[in-house]
Amino acid sequence: MALVAVLIWANFLLLMTAIHVECIGVNWGTQATANLHPSMVVQMLKDNNINKIKLFDSDHWTVKYFGETGIEVMLGIPNDQLSKFTHYDNVKDWVKHNVSSQLHDGVEIRYVAVGNEPFLKNYNGSFAQTIFPALKNVQKALNEAGFGDKIKATIPQNADVYDSSSAGPSQGNFRADIRDLMIQIVNFLKDNNAPFLVNIYPFLSLYQNPDFPVEFAFFDGGAKPVQDNNIQYTNMFDANLDTLVWSLRKAGAPNIPIIVGEIGWPTDGNIHGNIKMAQQFYNGFFKKMASKKGTPLYPGHIETYLFSLTDENQKSIAPGNFERHWGLFRYDGQPKFAMDFSGQGSNKMPVGAKNVQYLASKWCVYNAGAKNMDLIPAKIQYACERSDCTSLIYGGSCNGLSMQGNISYAFNMYFQMNNQDVEACDFQGLGKIVQQNPSTSECLFQVAIQSTGSRLRDGIGGMSFLVALLISLALY
Numbered sequence: 502m503a504l505v506a507v508l509i510w511a512n513f514l515l516l517m518t519a520i521h522v523e524c525i526g527v528n529w530g531t532q533a534t535a536n537l538h539p540s541m542v543v544q545m546l547k548d549n550n551i552n553k554i555k556l557f558d559s560d561h562w563t564v565k566y567f568g569e570t571g572i573e574v575m576l577g578i579p580n581d582q583l584s585k586f587t588h589y590d591n592v593k594d595w596v597k598h599n600v601s602s603q604l605h606d607g608v609e610i611r612y613v614a615v616g617n618e619p620f621l622k623n624y625n626g627s628f629a630q631t632i633f634p635a636l637k638n639v640q641k642a643l644n645e646a647g648f649g650d651k652i653k654a655t656i657p658q659n660a661d662v663y664d665s666s667s668a669g670p671s672q673g674n675f676r677a678d679i680r681d682l683m684i685q686i687v688n689f690l691k692d693n694n695a696p697f698l699v700n701i702y703p704f705l706s707l708y709q710n711p712d713f714p715v716e717f718a719f720f721d722g723g724a725k726p727v728q729d730n731n732i733q734y735t736n737m738f739d740a741n742l743d744t745l746v747w748s749l750r751k752a753g754a755p756n757i758p759i760i761v762g763e764i765g766w767p768t769d770g771n772i773h774g775n776i777k778m779a780q781q782f783y784n785g786f787f788k789k790m791a792s793k794k795g796t797p798l799y800p801g802h803i804e805t806y807l808f809s810l811t812d813e814n815q816k817s818i819a820p821g822n823f824e825r826h827w828g829l830f831r832y833d834g835q836p837k838f839a840m841d842f843s844g845q846g847s848n849k850m851p852v853g854a855k856n857v858q859y860l861a862s863k864w865c866v867y868n869a870g871a872k873n874m875d876l877i878p879a880k881i882q883y884a885c886e887r888s889d890c891t892s893l894i895y896g897g898s899c900n901g902l903s904m905q906g907n908i909s910y911a912f913n914m915y916f917q918m919n920n921q922d923v924e925a926c927d928f929q930g931l932g933k934i935v936q937q938n939p940s941t942s943e944c945l946f947q948v949a950i951q952s953t954g955s956r957l958r959d960g961i962g963g964m965s966f967l968v969a970l971l972i973s974l975a976l977y
């Protein structure tokens with residue numbers, strides 16, 4: 502009897518801790534030369550108690566691995582497919598092939614993210630005509646298929662869809678050039694009980710504005726507060742989210758739920774993008790999320806998706822060199838720094854990806870004995886333009902290398918991103934392959950991982966690779 506009581510009590514305690522753990526989500530972008538296998542990602546999420554994932558497409562092969570895992574999946578529709586999604590027949594097909602069969606396989610889908618930050622100023626309004634029709638079509642097709650109550654379509658918006666004012670959140674509103682459209686979209690979301698998805702980046706405010714008070718980007722106080730009537734704002738996240746609340750109020754949709762679709766801090770490629778600041782940001786953010794206090798105007802729990810799971814070495818660096826370093830984990834799924842997703846402040850290294858298959862322990866470095874030194878600048882440029890040298894620049898983790906180290910770093914990146922192809926380490930005699938790891942305590946010289954994150958590698962692609970190999974052997 503006593504034992505039973507103890508067991509019940511233990512169960513109760515377990516239940517309590519389970520309830521207490523903050524439900525956090527994470528984005529998984531795959532713009533990299535090699536991606537982790539989705540089954541590895543599933544295991545990583547489970548090992549770290551992350552139970553939601555946001556994808557940037559809805560590729561069947563990837564999505565199916567999340568079936569029966571208890572991990573909720575947000576599907577994505579890339580911007581370049583929006584015009585296709587203005588035709589209802591295409592959308593019906595998409596629901597059939599990319600939603601219905603996945604649900605049947607036990608994938609828990611709750612949201613569909615239509616487009617991605619379609620109103621970014623750099624896009625010059627390219628998606629202004631297609632985004633709203635696409636959104637409406639997706640929700641309609643979901644409704645018609647009988648999923649409308651369970652699955653909601655929404656649009657991930659950059660926080661630049663509303664203007665912030667130094668006079669405080671109450672002065673904010675949707676950007677004048679898209680305001681009419683935003684009002685229609687927001688009211689559509691309201692009518693469908695769908696949430697507003699917003700990406701908030703205190704780091705970018707700091708990066709874009711040299712006068713931005715550094716402390717305001719974090720959650721530790723210390724910055725001059727922004728006073729808005731009787732509310733005092735001590736951090737950028739609260740001020741920004743409440744600017745959205747004001748914008749929604751002005752658009753006639755004051756009560757629609759808000760989800761933070763992306764938030765995070767990069768760890769490399771910029772003077773403010775480093776592990777120390779990322780850790781400070783996440784420490785404060787996780788604590789804030791665990792407190793469930795929300796913001797002054799949006800109190801309570803806020804559903805959140807961190808950006809991002811892993812680094813992506815093929816992302817455009819037009820926004821900045823930090824762009825390839827948003828990962829909580831490195832390119833190979835290994836942790837970068839200690840953290841506590843549950844916000845209890847007991848930081849420990851997160852659990853990395855297991856059974857990662859690396860290519861051979863080989864690196865390409867500068868061949869110090871080489872003659873044609875005058876070719877070096879051109880070769881570095883060639884290697885860097887075709888690989889990723891964003892850690893080399895000022896503020897980057899590899900900025901302290903010697904000149905020879907610089908050359909080696911560039912050569913190695915190119916070599917690894919070309920799957921250690923011997924020819925990719927030639928550089929007209931300036932490169933050589935070595936077995937000794939040239940990494941320093943600050944600067945990692947990568948070894949590429951075997952790409953499994955693509956459907957092509959698994960099936961047809963693997964086959965044609967074999968065929969190509971056979972053909973080349975035959976020719977030989």
Ligand SMILES: *[C@@H]1O[C@H](CO)[C@@H](O)[C@H](O)[C@H]1NC(C)=O
Binds near residue numbers: 561562598
């Ligand atoms: C739907 O799935 C197919 C097959 O995997 C894929 O080619 C297509 O890109 C997916 N659609 C979207 C919007 O991701």
Ligand SMILES: *[C@@H]1O[C@H](CO)[C@@H](O)[C@H](O)[C@H]1NC(C)=O
Binds near residue numbers: 624625627
């Ligand atoms: C947007 O316009 C600018 C200036 O006209 C141009 O340089 C840029 O390429 C355009 N971008 C897109 C995505 O069309």
Ligand SMILES: *[C@@H]1O[C@H](CO)[C@@H](O)[C@H](O)[C@H]1NC(C)=O
Binds near residue numbers: 893894895900902904
């Ligand atoms: C290495 O390259 C980086 C980026 O180009 C540069 O800032 C740095 O000064 C270089 N180091 C040496 C010792 O040349």
